[in-house]
Structure formats: C-alpha cells, structure tokens
Amino acid sequence: MGQLIINGLGTGLIIALPAMALSLTFGILRFPNFAIGAMLTMAAYMAWSFNTILGMSLILAAALTILLFPLVALICDRTVFKPLRTRGPVTLLVASMGLSFVLENICRLFYGNDARSFDIPLARPYRVMGLRINYELLVTAGVSISAMAMVYVILQHTSLGRAMRAVADNPNLAAARGIDAGWVIGATWCLSGMLIAASGVLIGMDRAIDPQLGWNYIIVCFAAAILGGLGSPVGAVIGALTLGIVGELATLIVDPNYRSAIAFLVVALVLLVRPTGLLGRREIVK
Amino acid sequence: MIGYLTTIMTLVSIAVLIAMALNVQWGMCGMVNFGLSGFVALGAYTTAILMLNGTGVFMAVAAAIVICSVMGALLSLISLRLSDDYLAIVTLGFGEVIRLITLNEDWLTGGALGLPGIPRPLVDYIGTDHYEKFYLAVCVLVVLLIFIGLELATRAPFGRALRAIRDDEVVAASLGKNVLLMRVKAFAIGGGITGIAGSLQAFQFSYIDPSQFSAIMTVYAFMAVIAGGRGSHSGLILGACSIMVLLEATRFLKDVVNILDNSQIAAIRLILIGGGLILLLIYRPQGLIREYRATAPAAPKNVPHDRKE
Numbered sequence: 001m002g003q004l005i006i007n008g009l010g011t012g013l014i015i016a017l018p019a020m021a022l023s024l025t026f027g028i029l030r031f032p033n034f035a036i037g038a039m040l041t042m043a044a045y046m047a048w049s050f051n052t053i054l055g056m057s058l059i060l061a062a063a064l065t066i067l068l069f070p071l072v073a074l075i076c077d078r079t080v081f082k083p084l085r086t087r088g089p090v091t092l093l094v095a096s097m098g099l100s101f102v103l104e105n106i107c108r109l110f111y112g113n114d115a116r117s118f119d120i121p122l123a124r125p126y127r128v129m130g131l132r133i134n135y136e137l138l139v140t141a142g143v144s145i146s147a148m149a150m151v152y153v154i155l156q157h158t159s160l161g162r163a164m165r166a167v168a169d170n171p172n173l174a175a176a177r178g179i180d181a182g183w184v185i186g187a188t189w190c191l192s193g194m195l196i197a198a199s200g201v202l203i204g205m206d207r208a209i210d211p212q213l214g215w216n217y218i219i220v221c222f223a224a225a226i227l228g229g230l231g232s233p234v235g236a237v238i239g240a241l242t243l244g245i246v247g248e249l250a251t252l253i254v255d256p257n258y259r260s261a262i263a264f265l266v267v268a269l270v271l272l273v274r275p276t277g278l279l280g281r282r283e284i285v286k
Numbered sequence: 287m288i289g290y291l292t293t294i295m296t297l298v299s300i301a302v303l304i305a306m307a308l309n310v311q312w313g314m315c316g317m318v319n320f321g322l323s324g325f326v327a328l329g330a331y332t333t334a335i336l337m338l339n340g341t342g343v344f345m346a347v348a349a350a351i352v353i354c355s356v357m358g359a360l361l362s363l364i365s366l367r368l369s370d371d372y373l374a375i376v377t378l379g380f381g382e383v384i385r386l387i388t389l390n391e392d393w394l395t396g397g398a399l400g401l402p403g404i405p406r407p408l409v410d411y412i413g414t415d416h417y418e419k420f421y422l423a424v425c426v427l428v429v430l431l432i433f434i435g436l437e438l439a440t441r442a443p444f445g446r447a448l449r450a451i452r453d454d455e456v457v458a459a460s461l462g463k464n465v466l467l468m469r470v471k472a473f474a475i476g477g478g479i480t481g482i483a484g485s486l487q488a489f490q491f492s493y494i495d496p497s498q499f500s501a502i503m504t505v506y507a508f509m510a511v512i513a514g515g516r517g518s519h520s521g522l523i524l525g526a527c528s529i530m531v532l533l534e535a536t537r538f539l540k541d542v543v544n545i546l547d548n549s550q551i552a553a554i555r556l557i558l559i560g561g562g563l564i565l566l567l568i569y570r571p572q573g574l575i576r577e578y579r580a581t582a583p584a585a586p587k588n589v590p591h592d593r594k595e
Binding site: 026031032034080083084087089090091093094095097098099100101102104105106108109112113218219222223226230255257258260261263264267268271272 | 312316318320364365371372374375376378379380382383386389390501504505508512549550552553554556557559560561562563564567568571
C-alpha cells in the first residue's frame with residue numbers, strides 16, 4: 001500500500017509537468033493542445049540523441065533539451081497555430097491533432113520503431129522503512145518540484161507572470177492596458193516547451209523511449225488538467241498527483257493495462273459532479 | 287490490378303462512411319469526435335462477435351448500429367453540458383478504452399491476435415470468385431443510401447436547426463430549439479453510421495484485430511471532411527477519394543526512392559496526412575465544395591435603379 005502510494009506520487013510528479021504546460025497554453029490560447037503527447041516524445045528523443053549519439057552526460061543532455069525545446073514549441077506555434085488563431089478553438093484543436101501526427105512521425109522517420117533508453121547506470125533502490133525508493137524517483141521529485149516552484153514564482157511574482165494572468169483572465173482588457181499579446185503567447189509556449197522537455201526526459205528515464213511514448217501519457221495529462229480545472233496550473237498539479245495515486249491504487253483491483261482507462265473514468269465522474277474541475281472557476285459566458 | 291482496385295475502392299467506401307459520420311457530428315453540428323476509430327471498432331467487434339456466435343447478418347449489423355448510437359448519445363450527454371473541449375477529451379478517452387478492451391479481453395475479442403473467420407454474408411450464393419466485386423457493390427450501395435438520407439436531412443428543418451446550433455447556439459436556443467437534445471441526436475446518428483462502417487469493415491477481411499482501428503482512421507476522416515468542405519456530403523466523397531488517391535500514390539514512393547525502408551515510408555505517409563490536415567485548415571477551410579445553404583431568391587433583374595438614369 002505504502003509502496004503503491006510512493007509509485008503513484010512518482011507518476012503524478014511526472015504527469016504534473018505536461019499537465020501544467022497544457023493548462024498554461026489553454027489559459028492563454030483557449031484551446032486544448034492535443035500535440036502535447038507528440039511533443040513529449042520529441043523532447044525525449046532530442047535528449048536521447050544528445051545523450052547517446054553525442055555522448056553527453058544525461059544532465060547536460062537534459063539541460064540542453066530544456067533550453068532548445070522551447071524553439072520547437074515556438075516553431076509549431078508560428079507555423080500551425082498562429083495562422084489559425086482567429087478561427088476558434090475547435091479548429092485549433094483539430095490542427096493540434098494534425099500536428100501531433102506530424103511530430104510523432106518525424107521521430108519515427110529518423111529513429112524507427114525500436115525502443116531506446118538513456119545511457120545511465122542502474123542504481124540500487126534505497127530502502128526507507130521497508131519501502132523501495134529508487135534513484136529515478138528522487139530525481140523526478142527534485143526536477144518536478146523545482147519546475148513547479150519556478151512556474152509559480154514566474155506567474156505570481158514577475159511582470160511576465162502578471163501579463164500572462166491578465167491575458168488569461170481577459171484578453172481584450174489586457175490589450176487595452178497595452179499588454180502585447182504576441183509576446184505573452186511566445187513566452188507561454190517557451191515556458192510550456194521547457195516543462196514538456198523536462199518531463200520528456202523524466203519519462204524517458206522511467207520507461208523506454210519509442211514513438212508511442214507521448215501517446216501513452218496524453219489521456220492522463222488531459223485528465224489531470226481537467227480534474228484540476230483547465231487553465232489552472234496549480235489545479236493541474238493537484239490533479240496529476242491525485243490521478244497518479246488513484247491509478248496506482250486501482251491496480252489492486254483492475255488489470256494494470258487499464259491505467260489510462262481509469263484516468264478517463266475519474267474524469268468522466270468528476271465532470272458529472274463538478275464540471276469546472278477541482279480548482280476551476282465557472283466561466284461567465286456572454 | 288482489378289483486385290487491388292476493388293479492395294481500395296471498398297476501403298474508400300468504408301472511409302467515406304466514417305467521414306460522413308463525422309460530418310454529421312462535426313461538419314453539421316460542430317461537435318468534435320476524436321474517438322471515431324473506437325466507435326468503428328465497437329461496431330466491428332459487435333458484428334464479429336455476434337456473427338461468430340451464429341446470429342444472422344441483419345441482427346448483427348442492427349446490434350452494431352444500436353450499440354454505437356447509444357454510446358454516442360451517452361458520451362455526448364456527459365460532456366455536452368460543458369464545452370467542446372471536454373467532448374474532445376471524453377471521445378478520445380472512449381476510443382482508448384475501447385482499444386484497451388480489444389487488446390486485453392482475450393476471452394471476448396481475441397486480444398492482439400483478433401477475431402478470424404467472421405462469416406461473410408451471402409457467400410454461399412455469390413461464390414468466392416466474384417465476392418470482392420459483390421461486396422464493393424454492397425458498400426457503394428450503403429454509401430449511396432446514407433448519402434441520400436443525409437442530403438434529405440440536411441435540407442430538412444432538422445439539418446437547418448443543427449447548423450444553426452453550430453453557428454450560434456444561443457440564437458438557436460432563443461428560437462426555441464432544444465440545443466442539447468438536437469446535439470445528442472446528431473451524435474447518436476453519427477454513432478449509428480460508424481456502427482455500419484464497423485460492420486462493413488468486419489466483413490471486408492472476415493478478420494479484425496485492434497491494429498485496424500488506429501487513430502489514423504480518425505485523422506483521415508477529419509481530413510476528408512475538411513477537404514470536402516465542412517457540412518457538404520458530396521464534397522466529402524470527393525475529398526475522401528482524392529486523399530486516398532494521394533496516399534495510395536505514396537506507396538509507389540518506395541520504387542522511386544531506394545534509401546527509405548518500409549517503416550520510413552509509412553512515417554512519411556502519416557506526416558503527409560497530418561501536414562495535409564493542417565495545410566487544409568489554414569489555406570482551404572471552406573473545402574472543395576461549399577455546404578448546402580438555403581438561399582433567398584435573387585432580386586428581380588429588370589427593376590430599374592434610380593441612380594442609373
């Protein structure tokens with residue numbers, strides 16, 4: 001039981017980052033980005049190339065990926081989402097599905113279908129009070145918690161964060177106050193790109209890297225973001241941790257293969273009872 | 287070559303059916319369905335399992351239609367009280383649940399190996415020699431019937447009300463339309479059509495497995511609908527056919543370019559599908575053929591304008 005909760009926390013901390021990224025872009029651009037799964041895959045492959053092909057240490061490879069991946073996110077935004085920005089959320093959503101196909105298969109084109117893994121030494125798990133805690137879990141916790149803290153500080157205590165919250169709250173009012181929406185959108189993509197890159201590396205450490213990597217996380221990510229209330233980064237973290245633990249505990253009664261089905265069921269139930277998610281606000285529709 | 291063409295055309299007809307289902311849900315009523323492949327799988331497995339247990343063809347297909355449309359109604363009912371974003375994720379999740387069930391419940395679905403030996407309807411009368419052509423004719427007939435049905439529905443008050451809801455649900459509601467009920471109905475109709483498509487798919491190879499129902503099916507349907515022009519059923523048929531021709535043409539890339547292996551060719555095809563979808567959205571959102579609109583009669587021409595004199 002305790003072991004399951006620890007494993008669940010580990011999974012939750014990994015999902016929390018892309019769920020936060022999803023919430024951030026949703027808050028500013030008002031559409032759910034379905035390409036987030038393929039972006040995770042691409043980030044994992046990017047780090048893998050630095051790590052094994054160029055022979056860098058994983059820390060250096062991860063840092064470089066986190067620095068470079070925002071560029072990928074920005075390119076995606078400029079080429080795909082920017083021309084469609086005025087067309088409404090459903091068009092953007094469909095476009096993000098198309099983008100997800102393109103990104104996933106670019107990975108497949110260059111790296112093939114074989115599973116890869118990072119070049120890291122296997123470490124013995126630590127034992128604390130009879131519970132197994134492995135090295136990857138500690139790294140995940142460290143990276144994930146510092147990323148969350150970073151996002152929180154940026155949102156709450158910088159002028160960029162204020163601008164982002166203002167645009168998320170009311171784009172017209174923000175524009176009237178002279179906030180440059182293009183700049184805020186760019187910054188949001190950079191920030192989510194960094195979050196996606198970090199979690200891509202963490203997922204790659206947790207399991208093998210293959211073109212389907214992100215696809216396995218997309219439903220859980222969305223579930224976490226919806227559970228916490230789309231558009232609320234703090235909610236996304238809470239949603240991710242809840243789902244991680246629930247998913248792990250559910251394996252006591254259900255086949256582990258059905259983990260993403262459980263995430264989906266939890267979301268369906270939450271939507272029935274509390275349509276705005278745990279921390280979401282009810283939107284005023286004009 | 288005739289055999290190859292027959293198979294391709296049968297597959298195109300099934301793809302057209304799936305795209306038509308999406309056209310009712312998304313094209314006419316603005317509701318996204320990312321779980322299309324799950325719906326088709328549900329229909330196919332329902333038909334296959336019933337057929338393997340000795341049910342008649344009619345019952346097996348009818349059951350697929352009923353189950354898929356009830357499922358569509360339920361899913362839309364859960365999420366439509368909210369916004370479109372939730373419908374997208376709920377349908378995607380539904381597709382994933384169906385995929386997991388088909389992969390893991392070996393006792394029911396045969397797992398990854400699938401279900402072989404699904405009896406094909408009327409095979410004793412037609413004989414195996416000409417069965418492929420007969421089956422193509424059946425598929426085309428089904429497409430034609432559903433096409434006519436949808437064209438009639440589009441021109442009927444029902445179709446107009448659906449498009450009114452798509453374009454502005456507040457206005458539609460204030461004109462006394464029951465928005466939720468109409469949307470659930472549209473989703474259920476779409477679901478029923480995917481059920482038929484699933485049945486046809488099950489009979490086509492007389493064998494189904496989970497890999498036949500991948501997300502490509504869904505993206506392909508979106509492409510066909512966008513290429514043809516959202517809401518236009520005839521445009522959609524044109525769109526689905528032209529996309530299929532383009533995609534089939536990439537199969538021959540292999541003969542021209544020797545450096546790529548099969549999985550790379552497959553990847554390029556999928557990049558083309560995804561990229562094509564985005565390009566269509568950006569550059570040709572209205573599609574090849576505009577949807578049907580009731581237009582007011584043109585103003586009489588011979589009325590003299592005051593200014594001209």
